[in-house]
Amino acid sequence: MNILNFLEKKDISPTPIVPTQTLTSNTLVFLIAIMTFLSALTFGGLILVQKSASAWSSDISREVTIQIMPIEGELMDANLRLAETIAQATSGVSNAQALSIEESEALLKPWLGEELDLTDLNIPRLVVVKLSDPLNADLLSLKNELKIIKGARLDTHDAWRDQLNTMAKTIIISGMLIFLLIVVATLLAVFFATRSTMSSSRQTVDVLHFIGASNRFVAKEFGSRFLRIGLKGSLIGGISAIIFYMLLGFITSSYLPSSSTEQITALFGTFSLSLWDIFAILSLVPIIALLTAYTSRLTVRRFLKQIAW
Amino acid sequence: MIEFNNVSLRYGDGPTILRDISFSIKKGSFHFLTGSSGAGKTSLLRLLLLSLKPSEGKMSMLGQEISKLDRDRLLQLRRHIGIVFQEFKLLDHLSTFENVALPLRVLGQQPKEYEENVKELLNWVGLGERMHALPNVLSGGEKQRAAIARAVISRPDILLADEPTGNVDPELSERLLHLFAELNRMGTTIIIATHELSMIKKFNYPQIALKDGGIIIR
Numbered sequence: 001m002n003i004l005n006f007l008e009k010k011d012i013s014p015t016p017i018v019p020t021q022t023l024t025s026n027t028l029v030f031l032i033a034i035m036t037f038l039s040a041l042t043f044g045g046l047i048l049v050q051k052s053a054s055a056w057s058s059d060i061s062r063e064v065t066i067q068i069m070p071i072e073g074e075l076m077d078a079n080l081r082l083a084e085t086i087a088q089a090t091s092g093v094s095n096a097q098a099l100s101i102e103e104s105e106a107l108l109k110p111w112l113g114e115e116l117d118l119t120d121l122n123i124p125r126l127v128v129v130k131l132s133d134p135l136n137a138d139l140l141s142l143k144n145e146l147k148i149i150k151g152a153r154l155d156t157h158d159a160w161r162d163q164l165n166t167m168a169k170t171i172i173i174s175g176m177l178i179f180l181l182i183v184v185a186t187l188l189a190v191f192f193a194t195r196s197t198m199s200s201s202r203q204t205v206d207v208l209h210f211i212g213a214s215n216r217f218v219a220k221e222f223g224s225r226f227l228r229i230g231l232k233g234s235l236i237g238g239i240s241a242i243i244f245y246m247l248l249g250f251i252t253s254s255y256l257p258s259s260s261t262e263q264i265t266a267l268f269g270t271f272s273l274s275l276w277d278i279f280a281i282l283s284l285v286p287i288i289a290l291l292t293a294y295t296s297r298l299t300v301r302r303f304l305k306q307i308a309w
Numbered sequence: 310m311i312e313f314n315n316v317s318l319r320y321g322d323g324p325t326i327l328r329d330i331s332f333s334i335k336k337g338s339f340h341f342l343t344g345s346s347g348a349g350k351t352s353l354l355r356l357l358l359l360s361l362k363p364s365e366g367k368m369s370m371l372g373q374e375i376s377k378l379d380r381d382r383l384l385q386l387r388r389h390i391g392i393v394f395q396e397f398k399l400l401d402h403l404s405t406f407e408n409v410a411l412p413l414r415v416l417g418q419q420p421k422e423y424e425e426n427v428k429e430l431l432n433w434v435g436l437g438e439r440m441h442a443l444p445n446v447l448s449g450g451e452k453q454r455a456a457i458a459r460a461v462i463s464r465p466d467i468l469l470a471d472e473p474t475g476n477v478d479p480e481l482s483e484r485l486l487h488l489f490a491e492l493n494r495m496g497t498t499i500i501i502a503t504h505e506l507s508m509i510k511k512f513n514y515p516q517i518a519l520k521d522g523g524i525i526i527r
């Protein structure tokens with residue numbers, strides 16, 4: 001909390017003309033801290049969604065799967081081998097490999113539980129086809145050639161990916177909206193707090209005018225007070241949000257049972273924010289502080305214009 | 310230096326407080342502004358401080374007709390006027406030193422520049438020891454002197470004081486008046502509102518007397 005002390009104390013320069021420690025200012029610091037925390041959470045959430053969505057789509061586009069349905073009279077293992085061979089011969093494919101029963105079980109375990117045993121079940125089997133060149137892979141000919149295997153179907157995940165993108169976009173747009181609303185609510189609170197501070201400081205404002213202060217001077221004094229409040233609040237909020245994300249990452253990686261971790265990881269990627277993401281979240285701090293100072297300065301100007309000399 | 314021509318003053322739609330007042334005050338003079346409570350002394354001082362505009366009539370100060378001045382010029386003009394309020398109006402969270410330094414701070418001076426001046430003035434009004442005290446621990450007389458020091462720190466051409474001896478004992482009020490007389494000798498034009506007859510008699514400066522909205526100069 002050294003930084004905060006530093007912001008509070010300015011030994012070298014004279015006492016601020018507008019009192020710094022009042023109930024309104026403490027409440028406002030608290031409110032801005034909460035608002036910054038919420039916007040940082042929204043913002044961080046957006047970053048995570050954006051990251052997982054693009055990670056997913058690029059993973060998905062590097063891979064297609066061939067699904068082979070079990071059909072009476074067909075030999076699954078032979079068909080799997082045939083599908084592998086066909087796929088490997090297709091241009092743009094780097095590798096094709098059928099999943100063993102164990103691998104299928106491992107894939108489904110996070111969703112269906114530990115005791116899963118697929119050996120007796122007649123389930124569709126998968127051939128995972130890795131693409132070396134997703135854009136130029138000849139998936140159309142692969143699809144045509146697979147027609148010779150009964151029950152085989154090529155899944156390029158296109159529909160899945162489109163849906164994923166739409167979902168991610170929806171989440172991001174809603175998130176932005178929430179983010180905007182939080183910022184607007186914060187500024188409204190700042191507006192009202194400034195007005196109330198101004199009217200309770202009417203005496204001070206009058207004295208300043210009588211001893212020859214310009215409106216500019218008065219606005220600057222109030223503005224710098226609110227800048228300090230904004231900085232303090234947004235710093236507390238921003239840092240709390242980062243601590244929150246770190247804890248969340250820590251908890252998901254070390255405390256949750258591994259199967260839920262796998263689900264969460266499968267869905268969201270890891271809850272880890274890169275340095276760059278932390279930087280982006282911290283960039284909210286000066287933005288909110290400056291917006292606070294600017295809003296209060298405008299409010300002060302309007303207030304001063306209203307009171308006649 | 311100060312010219313009033315048929316000045317009248319009303320608050321909103323209320324009764325006329327000052328009616329058709331004309332007078333002029335020369336540079337370097339010393340006047341008492343007298344009248345019973347409610348006669349309009351404070352109102353006249355506010356006109357002189359440019360914190361009220363006359364409802365009618367013309368006034369000019371320091372050679373400038375004030376109705377012709379814009380906000381900035383009014384501000385410039387006001388910086389030539391020092392005021393001691395009846396209720397002091399010191400800022401509670403600032404020390405005596407900082408209260409007195411305020412007019413210089415407002416002009417953009419840095420602590421380095423004004424520190425010596427402010428200390429010197431505080432010693433002169435006998436507040437050297439109370440420099441770091443906050444107003445609410447000062448006695449009435451000390452507040453009064455702090456308010457006077459704040460009014461004169463920027464060396465105004467005109468000093469206005471609203472009943473500066475109203476809250477202090479006779480001995481101190483005499484000392485305060487000597488202080489004003491001293492400032493006057495150094496060239497400041499002084500107008501002091503008061504209703505204390507003993508002071509007026511003792512010091513025998515010319516009076517602007519308010520009665521029934523009009524004035525008598527004597």
Ligand SMILES: Nc1ncnc2c1ncn2[C@@H]1O[C@H](COP(=O)(O)OP(=O)(O)O)[C@@H](O)[C@H]1O
Nearest residue numbers: 320323326344345346347348349350351352353
């Ligand atoms: N802000 C104001 N609004 C309305 N009336 C006022 C205001 N200030 C003073 N008055 C009225 O003007 C009259 C003169 O008051 P004031 O100038 O304070 O007299 P004094 O200082 O001589 O006691 C009083 O009747 C008072 O009620």
Ligand SMILES: [Mg+2]
Nearest residue numbers: 350351395471
């Ligand atoms: Mg009065």
